Amino acid sequence: MPRPEVSLARKLRRTMTLPEVLLWQQLRGSPGGLRFRRQHPVGCYIADFYCSKARPMVEVDGAIHGVEARPSRDVARDQYLNENGYRVMRIGAADILRDAEAVAASIVSLAAALLHHSPAASGPPPRAGEDISWTS
Incomplete structure (x- = not known):
């Protein structure tokens, strides 16, 4: 029996x-x-689109995302996903209907940028002495 998220x-x-x-x-x-x-499925959530290589999650937001308690649930969901290493990208359904090809190109561009980021730039600072140049 699959997990409820998978079903x-x-x-x-x-x-x-x-x-x-x-x-x-x-x-x-x-x-x-x-x-x-x-x-x-990612944890207890389901991403509309996901690329495991670069870890961006794309959420298509239709009109329902602006009513009742949905905006606060979306904020909590995004916070959970960001804290667990995912980059959430929200895209309006109207934007996709207007130009799906351009939206897809921007998603691919973001994913490629995430994939090729410099880990050293976002990592911890160097240990004491590692930042000193020892040239004679």
């Missing part, structure tokens, strides 16, 4: 919204050499 992800793949379908058509062929997954 829900499978159901969501079968019932994707039009913006999700349009975006998936652009991301499914491994653009830029990056493989994207759709409706991918």
Whole structure:
């Protein structure tokens, strides 16, 4: 018996919204050499799109994301995902409907930038003495 998140992800793949379908058509062929997954479970959440190589999570926000308690739930979700090393990218459904190809290109560009970042620049400071040049 699969975890509840896996079952829900499978159901969501079968019932994707039009913006999700349009975006998936652009991301499914491994653009830029990056493989994207759709409706991918991460912890107790399900990302609309995810690239395991660079770890960006793409969330398609439709009109429902602006009503009732949804905005505060989205903030809590984003905080949890960011604390666990994921980069959340929220994209409006209207933007995808307007130009899915451009949105996909920006997603691929962000994922490629995350993949090629310099770990030394974001890592801890050097230990005492490591930053001293010993030239004679």
